Amino acid sequence: MVQWGCIADDVTGATDLATNLVGQGLRTVVLFGPPEEDGTERPPAGARGPGAPGALDGLGDVDAxxxxxxSRTAPVDRAVRQSLAAARLLEAVGCDRFYVKYCSTFDSTPAGNxxxxxxxxxxHLGETVTIVVPSFPDAGRTVYLGHLFVGDDLLDESPMRDHPLTPMRDSSLPRLLxxxxxxxxxxxxxxTVRSGPQALASALESLRTPGGRVAAVLDAITTDDLRTIMEGSRALRIVTGGSGLAQGLAPLENARARDITVRPGLRAVLCGSASQRTREQVAHARDRLPWRKLDPQVLxxxxxxxxxxxxxxxRELWASDESATPLVYSADSLADVVHDAPGRDAESSAELVERAIAAIARGFVDAGVTQLIVAGGESSGGVLAGLGVTRLRVGPEISAGVTWGAALTRGGALLNVALKSGNFGPVDMFTTAWRELGRTSGQEGKVSAK
Structure with missing residues (x-):
């Protein structure tokens, strides 16, 4: 039986969460949406999305x-429709507890999402109390007295202050929410959290009022705090938070939870993110890998x-050296981030970059790439859609919140892919992440992602 049904607001956020679930011993599959809730959003051509007949086949051995x-920056009504459709789909496979995952930096605006x-x-689920826990201590996200920290900085003093889509100009989660x-x-x-699970459970229960609905922002600065929170919130049907909250789940004994099939072959790195950490990773990799930079004006x-x-x-690189790892990226600095004038009819620069990375990924896979790193949530979504990937079986962890997975493309080719949120991963990830694939026990061949 599926223990947890999870709804994530972007592709890399989903894999961040999945790797933490697998880290607790839960066999986990990621389905790439959105479900076909109203006919306006559909799976990639030729692919079976979560809402299509048979898309949920083969989940018998899955825990999450x-x-x-x-949906992170989609119009509010669309984000709500898609999330409700996802919840109905998860109910259909027997999920009774639900996890709403958003970014650990609480990326949002006063309107949502x-x-x-x-x-x-x-x-929809008939719940009157939930928790709000973006903390992910292993990734430097903590909450104290309701204020969200990114490393040693308050959220509004971190690089998120100048995020191009969701600038975070306050660190108080109650004020933001x-x-x-x-x-x-x-x-x-x-x-209260440090008083233990029972004290926390009592505090949450005291928030229930007839006809009311309460979202409780919880402090958490260590993984032990997350364990207390997950134990103390067991009576809640729905929890919300960053991907780190999953590290608070009681671990299951499942030594093979991270097993995936690995297919040797050509490698590549594609970066659509302009986040500070991705720019640091690009700077590190440029000294070590052959690279090309995308120019929105040329595109x-x-x-x-x-x-x-x-x-x-x-292709020319691989013809002379099959071990070459080409890097394709879009930004060295924030100066490379093009803020298009609002209301223009043409594609934005960000959309052009996303579409280009998806097209390049298709070309690379056609050329024989079997192992691929993609940085950035929008880019990851575009790549998976372009390749017709609808499921990902989650495997070995690269770093906190970043994992390798195994998937099938539309054409039935096995692909190992790591989807990285912009601000996650070690600086040397683009040159060292490949080692983790060599440590998994899977063998080359087809994978059903079940």
């Missing part, structure tokens, strides 16, 4: 299912030629 949406999605799911939710926002601070005027030139360049 994560549905990856692309965190608050509206959580409100809608609480109403209140404008975007119709629920009452409560706060449970560290002394706008000669898209097909620019993509073809990069694929041809990579």
């Amino acid at each position: 299912v994560v549905i990856a949406l692309k 965190i608050g509206p999605v959580v409100d809608a799911l609480m109403e 209140a404008p975007q939710t119709s629920s009452e926002v409560a706060q449970i601070t560290l002394p 706008r005027t000669a898209f097909d030629r620019a993509v073809a030139d990069i694929v041809r360049w990579a």
Whole structure:
């Protein structure tokens, strides 16, 4: 029976969560959405998305299912519709407990999408109390007195302050959440959490009021705090948080939870993220890997030629050295991030980059790439859609929140892929992550992701 049904607001967030679930011994599959809730969003052509007949076949040995949406910065009504469709799908496979995953830096605006999605799911599931826990101590995200820290910095003093889509100009989670939710926002601070699971459970139960709905922001600065929170919230049907909250689950004894099939072959790295950590990773890799940088202006005027030139360049690299790992990326600094004028009819620069990376990925896989790292949530979603991937079986961890997985492309080819959130992963990830694939026990061949 599937123990947990999880809804994530982007592709890399889904794999972040999945790797933490697998780390606790839960056999986990990621399904790439969105479900076909109203006919406006459909799986890639030729692929079976989560809402298609038969898409849930073969989940008999799975402990957790994560549905990856692309809803973090989507219009609020679309994010809500997709999340509700995902919940109905998870209910159909027997899920009784639900996990709403958002970014550990609480990426949102006063309009949403965190608050509206959580409100809608609480109403749908008939729950009146939930928890809000973006803390992920292993990745440097902690909450104290309701304030979110990124490393040693308050959220509004971190690089997230200038995020191009969701600039975070406050660190107080209650203040950030209140404008975007119709629920009452409560706060449970560290002394209550540190008093133990029973004290926390009592504090949560005391928040229930007839006809009311409460979202409680909880302090957490260590993984032990997350364990207390997950134990103390066992009576709740729905929990919400960053991917780190899954590290608080009681571990299952399952030595093979991380086993995946590994297919040797050509390698490549594709980066659409402009986050600070990804830029650091690109700077490190540029000194060690052959690279090409995408230019949005060139893509706008000669898209097909620019993509073809990069694929041809990579093929020439592999022809002379099969061990070569080409790096294709979009930003060295924030100066490379193009803020297009609002209201223009043409594709934005970010959309062009996303589409180019997806097209390059198809060209690389056609050339024989079997192991691929993709950095950035939007880029990861585009790559998977372009390749027709609808399921990912989660495997060995690269670092906190980053994992290798095994998937089948639309054409039936086995692909090992690591999908990285922009701010995650070690600086040397693009040159060292491949080692983890050599340590898994899987053998070459087809994988059913079940």
